[in-house]
Amino acid sequence: MKKKSIQTTLIHSDYQAPEGFAAFPAAIHHASTVLFENVAAMRSGQWKEKNAYTYGLHGTPTTFTLEARLAEIEGGNHCLLAPSGLAAISMVDFALLKTGDDVLLPDNVYNPNRELGRWLSNDFGVTARFYDPLIGAGIAELIQPNTKLIWTEAPGSVSMEVPDLPAICQAAHAKGVLVALDNTWSAGLALRGFDLGVDIVMQALTKYQSGGSDVLMGAVITRDRALNDRIALAHMRLGMGVSADDAYLVMRGLPSMKLRFDAHDASARKVAGWLKARPEISRVLHPALEDCPGHDIWRRDFSGAGGLFSVLFDARYTEEQTDRFVDSLKLFGLGYSWGGANSLVMPYRIQGMRRNWRDSGVLVRFNIGLEDPDDLVADLAQALANF
Numbered sequence: 001m002k003k004k005s006i007q008t009t010l011i012h013s014d015y016q017a018p019e020g021f022a023a024f025p026a027a028i029h030h031a032s033t034v035l036f037e038n039v040a041a042m043r044s045g046q047w048k049e050k051n052a053y054t055y056g057l058h059g060t061p062t063t064f065t066l067e068a069r070l071a072e073i074e075g076g077n078h079c080l081l082a083p084s085g086l087a088a089i090s091m092v093d094f095a096l097l098k099t100g101d102d103v104l105l106p107d108n109v110y111n112p113n114r115e116l117g118r119w120l121s122n123d124f125g126v127t128a129r130f131y132d133p134l135i136g137a138g139i140a141e142l143i144q145p146n147t148k149l150i151w152t153e154a155p156g157s158v159s160m161e162v163p164d165l166p167a168i169c170q171a172a173h174a175k176g177v178l179v180a181l182d183n184t185w186s187a188g189l190a191l192r193g194f195d196l197g198v199d200i201v202m203q204a205l206t207k208y209q210s211g212g213s214d215v216l217m218g219a220v221i222t223r224d225r226a227l228n229d230r231i232a233l234a235h236m237r238l239g240m241g242v243s244a245d246d247a248y249l250v251m252r253g254l255p256s257m258k259l260r261f262d263a264h265d266a267s268a269r270k271v272a273g274w275l276k277a278r279p280e281i282s283r284v285l286h287p288a289l290e291d292c293p294g295h296d297i298w299r300r301d302f303s304g305a306g307g308l309f310s311v312l313f314d315a316r317y318t319e320e321q322t323d324r325f326v327d328s329l330k331l332f333g334l335g336y337s338w339g340g341a342n343s344l345v346m347p348y349r350i351q352g353m354r355r356n357w358r359d360s361g362v363l364v365r366f367n368i369g370l371e372d373p374d375d376l377v378a379d380l381a382q383a384l385a386n387f
């Protein structure tokens with residue numbers, strides 16, 4: 001072959017890296033095209049089997065490694081990555097629901113999941129119905145012959161009710177209905193969804209797994225191979241891909257995740273306990289405290305709590321006042337999401353989000369970060385002193 005031109009040399013390098021490189025982190029593999037050894041290997045490669053690499057969108061050593069580690073943490077066997085937590089939720093819905101089917105969602109569900117339910121109802125001929133998150137075994141009465149999927153969220157990430165997962169799963173399975181759990185609040189560390197009976201666990205890796213407030217990613221984890229394959233088909237058809245760099249960032253967060261989670265948990269309980277004693281606050285909605293609906297279930301099923309909880313201000317305070325309280329916090333950023341080092345605060349108009357919300361006080365949600373909790377308490381005290 002004649003000497004390559006500079007243009008081709010720019011594309012085909014002769015450099016061969018020394019073999020035998022080993023290090024703790026997984027390598028970051030960037031690829032759209034994945035090269036096959038030969039035509040026979042190309043023809044036998046099956047993206048679904050995960051025993052071969054076929055195309056960047058279907059997985060690389062980087063994403064396969066992250067998927068395996070997430071399945072392990074959750075106690076599952078299979079995992080699929082999605083570009084956000086919400087994408088992971090929609091992937092489950094599009095995999096398991098078709099026109100004429102029915103899906104049940106808790107009334108306290110993550111709001112974009114509620115929006116997705118409404119979209120499915122309005123434009124796709126699927127009915128989405130909302131149930132009381134504390135319904136427990138009573139969900140049996142809502143299950144129709146066309147009900148295919150029940151979403152659960154433990155606890156609901158704004159109003160914090162803790163559902164009775166074993167009771168819901170038992171009622172669902174008696175009628176052949178699948179149960180999906182949004183397990184983001186506990187990061188898969190403090191709640192063993194599969195052991196309680198759920199079929200599908202979804203995680204927003206954006207939160208504790210990343211821990212850096214800098215990545216969006218989601219995961220869907222299953223134990224059952226056939227169920228994984230149904231979701232994998234939707235994953236492929238919808239073209240769900242994640243960036244190799246983002247997958248690496250999430251993997252980088254995993255070794256410290258439990259230490260971070262436990263630190264968030266300890267600080268959040270300290271701050272929640274302090275808020276509970278304040279006259280401005282009527283209720284602290286933290287699953288580890290008795291005020292929280294489903295607290296007994298939390299005690300039975302969970303081994304920890306993480307950093308996210310809400311409070312209800314006494315009804316004598318107007319929204320104008322509580323907005324002033326939020327704006328005068330200095331260590332709490334005003335923003336969505338959680339799971340990072342920085343504490344966050346967010347007021348919610350909960351009365352407009354729920355069907356049967358009785359409390360008239362303003363709801364404010366806190367993500368307790370990794371700052372010294374005494375400094376956070378001091379910040380809350382100065383904001384409460386003058387609002």
Ligand SMILES: *Cc1c(COP(=O)(O)O)cnc(C)c1O
Nearest residue numbers: 084085086110157184204206217
């Ligand atoms: C953040 C979150 C999601 C969605 O995750 P994104 O990556 O932000 O799309 C879903 N469910 C819960 C409970 C969440 O907190």
